[in-house]
Amino acid sequence: MPKNYKNKYINRELSWLQFNARVLQEASDETVPLLERLRFIGIFSNNLDEFFKVRYATIKRIDLAGKDGKNVLKGRTASDLLEQITKIVIKQQSESLKIINTIKNRLTDHGIFIINEKEVSADQDAFIRNYFITKVSPALVTYILNDLEEFPHLKDSVAYLAVRLILKNKSITSGISDSAMDIDRRERIYALIEIPKNTERFVVLPEKDGNKYIIMLDDLIRYCMHINFSIFDYDTAKANMIKITRDAQLDFDNDLSKSFIEKISSSVKSRRDGEPVRFVYDKNIDQKTLDYLMNKMGIDYTDSIIPGGRYHNRRDYMNFPDLKNPELVYQNLVPLPIPGLSLQGSLLDKIAEKDFLQYTPYHTFSYTVKFLREAAIDPKVKTIKITIYRLASISHIASSLINAVKNGKTVTVQIELQARFDEEANIKYAEQMQREGVKLIFGVPGLKVHCKTCVIEREEEGKLKRYGFISTGNFNESTARIYTDYTLFTTNEEILKEANKVFKFFEINYKVTRYKHLLVSPHYTRSSLMNMINVEIANSKAGKPNGIKLKLNSLSDYDMIDKLYEASCAGVKIDLIVRGICSLIPGIPNMSENIRAISVIDKFLEHPRLYVFENGGNKKVYISSADWMTRNLDRRVEISCPIYDEDIKQELLETFQICWNDNVKARKLSDDQNNQYVRNNKTKIRSQVATYDYYVEKLRN
DSSP states (O other), X not given: OOTTOOOSBXXXXXXXXXXXXXXXXXXXXXXXXXHHHHHHHHHHHHHHHHHIIIIIHHHHHHHHTTOOOTTTTTTOOHHHHHHHHHHHHHHHHHHHHHHHHHHHHHHGGGTEEEEOGGGOOHHHHHHHHHHIIIIIGGGOEEEEGGGOSSOOOOXXXXXXXXXXXXXXXXXXXXXXXXXXXXXXXXXXEEEEEEOOTTSOSEEEEEEETTEEEEEEHHHHHHHTHHHHTTTSOEEEEEEEEEEEEEOOOOOOOOOTTSOHHHHHHHHHHHHTTOOEEEEEEETTSOHHHHHHXXXXXXXXXXXXXXXEOSOOOGGGGGGOOOTTOGGGSOOOOOOBOBTTBXXXXXXXXXXXXXXXXXXXXXBOTHHHHHHHHHHHHOTTEEEEEEEESOOOSSOHHHHHHHHHHHTTOEEEEEEOTTOTTOHHHHHHHHHHHHHHTOEEEOOBTTBEEOOXXXXXXXXXXXXXXXXXXXXXXXXXXXXXXXXXXXXXEEOOHHHHHHHHHHHHHHHSTTSOOOOSSOEEETTTHHHHHHHHHHHHHHHHHTTOOOOEEEEESOBOOHHHXXXXXXXXXXXXXXXXXXXXXXXXXXXXXXXXXXXXXXXEXXXXXXXXXXXXXXXXXXXXXXXXXXXXXXXXXXSEEEEEEEOOOHHHHHHHHHHHHHHHTOSSSEEEOOTTOOOOBOOOSSOOOOHHHHHHHHHHHHHHO
């Protein structure tokens, strides 16, 4: 490490906040279509909610336990880190509000007006009143706080309007009645209105003179306050939004009589009572109302108190209506077919001939669904084994597996019930599949199963032949439209035989199996990666071809970072594309001078993991479900799959290079964390569009 250099690592929480700052950059980018910019605001807000539920909550637990956390946090105390996070978030929130106002003003140039309750015209009044009475009012939950002995339990990440009503001609001191009475002496009623989740957040009003008008549900409720509180004789009413974010940790009981599904279900329900970790409020709320609420909720100013804007739960901007304005959204890139692999014929017959790579969303996810549907009805298919981490709300994957059982196949599903924030959906599907006769496995005690693989066995000429796929992403039709991920379809017996061993490990997990081809966490991924880096170091010293290219979501494991530093000091050239957390500091003399790192944030979420080792000229290429984080290497079941097909290997190398050459949406990762864009005099390359064009060209050849 160079002299006087302050630190070898960037704190993972602070690095994550800089990733979210890159998302916010997209929202502020004038070249991004306006409605897409609003959706990036939604992504930024949703990311922040999850960050507080998980990461901030973890650090807060360390702090509340009376520990400084210096060992875990690499020299930082938990209390200092919490304070620093809060300062950064307040600054980012303030910036996001400015961006929203800018976007709203720009939308007016296109005849789109987002109005508030004070801007409702006489023509819009009848529509809004009727909409409130017929669609909103029946769904509203309103608490009159003055009448409650206990303050209501506020739901996690649900927005509430905190209402203060000042009653007419009625003093706090009984017996006084004076219409000119000082407003501070009048009786107040405090109330909370829960913003319903099952009602559209953005209400599209009737067009007028070719202009389009939208009012947020919050403001529509404000406009109709006199209807909601018609039984009270009040003079003034003020409503400001508040929101609580709660600790999302799952706590399990030890009741041996309960099934694993019951324990997870119970734990998810108890999450609703998690400790508050963030309180966000409209900064324009009057102080008396704020003091009243904080006192009732037991929140003090030592907690994470975030003064925000007029509107919370801005994650809803992800679903902002497109209003049929194509110039205000990105061009739709229609998912492409895979050359040589038709959805109309038998996939299994084609895969028997050669391996195929599916790269969603550039390729259609329909190949994954078709593979399982074909297996479900093929009389020759005897067994199907698959891992499931996150499913779509309406899952054709689950339907295909149930269909397979009905056709007499033996179907085994390893479903991860602890997939964070998808537990309830997975429980629902687990119970449904269990009822239909699917054999369920709930993983390994103490380990999440995060690998994505499927193996089927098909009887051919009296013998069983394996077909399967290994992926970097979830088998989820919804996310496959916006997450970039690799899926390898193969009949390679060496790979699938070892994938089958992983399923055996789920059932007999006291037995650790050896693997020659797959890298499997938690037993072999770390050591195998270390060994391959050592080979690159040795090759560099011997003057042989060497180098490492990695595409990851996150890089935060300190031992792996130290190994990359060691490789850099030995002269190994290392290129990193890291979307999210990157605790490694690139470009530091005598530590990481041979390491370059970028992050690409664009329309699609960059999600695949790719490892490339030069290996003396005989490149080793892996696709993987595992980031280089301690949890993925040591506390999860992960699979990294080698690519043996030379054409697919070349395809992966070429698409990596396209991403690396991005000079439109790529940012340099550096110690100062300023998210500086990669800019040069070369032809502009927006890698996601260029990757799509790459696959269009493949179809032509």
